Amino acid sequence: MHANYLGIDFGTSNCTAGRLDATGQPELLHLSEASPYLSSALYLPWPDDFDAEDEEQKKPSLAQLLRQPDRALLGQSAHDRYSADPLGGVFIRSPKSMLGSRLTPLQTQLYQQVCSLMLTHIHRRADQSAGHSNPQQAEFAVIGRPIHFQGIDGNDGDARAEALLRTAAAQAGFREVQFAYEPVAAAVEYERTLAKDQLVLVVDIGGGTSD
Template sequence: MSIGFDFGTANCSVAHMDDQTPVLLALENDQAYIPSTLAAPTRDSVSEHLFRHRHIEPNGEVGERLLRRSIALNREEDIDLQVEDVAFGHAALDVYLSDPQETYYVKSPKSFLGAMGLHDIQLAFFEDLVCAMMANIKSQIALSGVDSSNVVIGRPINFQGRGGEDSNRQAEAILRSAARRVGFRHIEFQFEPVAAGLEYESTLTQDKTVLVVDIGGGTTDCSLIQMGPTWRHKDQRQASLIAHSGQRVGGNDLDIHLAFKQLMYPFGYKSQTLSGLEMPMTQFWNPIAINDVTAQQSFYARENLKDLKHMYKNAAQPEKLARLLTVYHETLGHRVVKNAEDIKIALSEYPQVTTQLDIVSDQVSLTVEREAMLEAIDAPKRKMMSLVEEALTQGGVKPDAVYMTGGSARSPILRSAVKQLLPDVPVVSGSYFGSVTAGLARWSKLCFG
């Protein structure tokens, strides 16, 4: 038996084939989709959790060094790590929201895997992070009685990272190594938009040229594919793949840009010093750039606290900078972006939304209009549409249909933008979250029988 595994930026899901039908497995509270999140008492708890409670050995000398350091630091903090201290999915978000200051919280670690210039100890930590999340998911697969020895893991056309193919190789290597450590024996990869196309292909009664637009949390991938009865059962599909494009821009970027342009004013964005100078913009971008390792490290670094205090001391509106200091001390960047995500969803139905920003003991009421949201997210939206145009230019043919998938493809704003590019081509969709996973399960059956 084999499975398809979508280790997604926003959510993870797993499916296996029951005869000719993909079946998604329950991964959290009988739900098939588990958010790609982890919460722990400290950053160093991740490696110790793997070794102590998952019985997974560290990877090589660097992994052993990371484990020794992690255990030593936890002992210094007098942390006696219990298995329930590391949480995943919705449970992880609940832990973080209940006590952000005392919680190490990670969302979308897949976004970090292609980052270049990392030290070996950082790469080992990212692998342990992925390994912990995979180990939790594999334990849930085991409860279902499904044999998961053989797995096809989805991957974007291009992982997030500035290294091009070096970023892609690094990210895939981390995923492969983590998968092996948790017990997957035979591992293959498939492009996520191609997998989504395989699920759509199962519904076709005649051959078509289809543009698959997969807009996930961290990446947008487009594939122009020939599909239909002629191709359905072939395990070699290179000849059917006409064009690919992909970039590190997705639903998270829409949320981050909306947070930056509309929610950071109460924290001092665009405010001035006593001498009339504008506050440095990066101090308002970095805390909410949750998919950028460098930005997060820069804002939450100990030495940045001195700069933030200096900004507060010299602020014309110090009460706003006091809130930014609270973001630093309480690690509230993820919470602000979550507020932006909720606003984005609500504005798909309403012309304006009023929300409350909870900043520990402080509350700020904000009203955001739909037009302001559209302006805020215009830059990442244009990047997404440029990828659609790139795939069409590469392919040199007009598709018979556009198949949109991925959680962010639900957005009426993005669907309308695709329709404007291809006004005479039908835009269809299946399961926004499940089509990639189902396609990966279909491909696993072709790969492993």
């Protein structure tokens, strides 16, 4: 795999990212302070001039809040802010769990923006984390996906979810995006440790789906 590929586990509960170091060995990158894990959560605070207790004041729409991505809090910071001020904004958790659902065009656009915001953060933090061993910016992404996303539409829902993630990743600055089935990726990683053939059952029990 080329050095400027970034492998991303865009999980229902948590996200991780990894790439090859200068010696060609895979390494997990820090997506939050001193941790390779980023909780799949987003908090969008209301504008400074908005009073949540004023019943006559119209709440900004989610679309309006997403137009100010620099104000967004992600990961544990989103959880902390929501716990401290649950009425101070919009809290979104586990967006991946909705991607295979029957979304309206507006909902599709909003979830695409949410995923793009998260993938942009992952891209930026991964590049910063890898700077000590590989200063080259990641241009290509391999994103893990379940065999089937949550939803009742089967392959059609899977295709919609993958297309949404592909567009979101492009918006996050990746020139090319590929997908890998999560249980297959786990099997390949386990195979790297074997000295002889084994017949194994790989079970991926995730926060939203199991394969």
